[in-house]
Amino acid sequence: MAQGPKDIADSVAHAGLAASKVKTLLASGNVITEACVPSFNEDVCISCRLCEVICTPNAIKFDNEKYPQINLAACRGCGACAAACPSGALDLPCLTTEQLLEATKAAVLNNPVRPAIVGYLCRWCAYIAADRAGTSRIRYPPNIINIQVPCTGRLNTETILTAFAEGADGVAVMGCHVQDCHYRSGARYAKSRTDTIREALEGAGIDGRRLFFGSVSASEADQFAEQVNDFVNVVTKLGPLGREMMGKVTRTQSADAEEMTGG
Numbered sequence: 081m082a083q084g085p086k087d088i089a090d091s092v093a094h095a096g097l098a099a100s101k102v103k104t105l106l107a108s109g110n111v112i113t114e115a116c117v118p119s120f121n122e123d124v125c126i127s128c129r130l131c132e133v134i135c136t137p138n139a140i141k142f143d144n145e146k147y148p149q150i151n152l153a154a155c156r157g158c159g160a161c162a163a164a165c166p167s168g169a170l171d172l173p174c175l176t177t178e179q180l181l182e183a184t185k186a187a188v189l190n191n192p193v194r195p196a197i198v199g200y201l202c203r204w205c206a207y208i209a210a211d212r213a214g215t216s217r218i219r220y221p222p223n224i225i226n227i228q229v230p231c232t233g234r235l236n237t238e239t240i241l242t243a244f245a246e247g248a249d250g251v252a253v254m255g256c257h258v259q260d261c262h263y264r265s266g267a268r269y270a271k272s273r274t275d276t277i278r279e280a281l282e283g284a285g286i287d288g289r290r291l292f293f294g295s296v297s298a299s300e301a302d303q304f305a306e307q308v309n310d311f312v313n314v315v316t317k318l319g320p321l322g323r324e325m326m327g328k329v330t331r332t333q334s335a336d337a338e339e340m341t342g343g
């Protein structure tokens with residue numbers, strides 16, 4: 081009944097399955113935990129509790145404390161909390177926000193092809209699909225430089241806007257099909273965040289089509305190539321973002337940071 085109304089036979093069967101999963105876990109004598117768990121800096125935490133709401137596996141609780149208590153055994157290492165934290169109190173040591181920003185800058189600066197596109201690919205689906213496209217010799221435009229992220233939910237607003245501010249003509253955020261997200265909610269968070277950023281870009285006079293959210297499964301190499309191809313065509317028609325537009329992105333970024341921190 082924990083999942084929803086069901087008859088007695090199904091309830092008994094599902095309860096038995098749950099019990100056997102627990103028994104297997106207890107019998108092993110070990111719990112394998114995620115190596116990449118968030119770091120926390122209480123000096124900058126503003127106790128907004130957003131991380132508690134965001135964390136789908138319920139690894140973050142407050143338990144009447146001022147600061148979040150992270151259950152490292154329950155954490156799946158998706159990084160969604162670090163992306164959502166408005167003060168930077170949470171970070172993901174295996175892919176810190178600083179590392180993401182540096183990787184983003186390098187992806188723009190080292191891309192000799194125009195229009196230049198930065199692709200953020202989740203490691204469970206989109207990145208594997210891109211890899212498969214490569215090994216299967218499926219052609220897609222060289223305009224995109226891919227950065228692997230644990231989950232698209234790890235991507236924070238600052239990173240995406242930095243890509244534009246550094247000179248990217250387009251940004252592609254590509255992950256699993258939303259309903260198949262390895263972390264259940266990460267792709268949904270990423271979709272919602274890209275929708276919000278697109279609106280902010282439009283508000284700043286920048287065409288929102290420069291920010292693409294795509295979904296593929298790990299086996300969909302063809303679809304990956306097709307989506308990249310379509311996106312490159314769109315950005316090519318829009319032309320270079322240009323210096324003037326880059327200035328607008330920088331201003332949008334400052335306003336976004338102020339809004340998030342209440343400053």
Ligand code: SF4
Nearest residue numbers: 125126128129131165
């Ligand atoms: S989201 Fe960040 S600032 Fe808010 S309570 Fe969690 S750690 Fe603190």
Ligand code: SF4
Nearest residue numbers: 135155156158159161
């Ligand atoms: S949001 Fe993800 S990374 Fe953060 S505590 Fe929860 S499971 Fe771990």
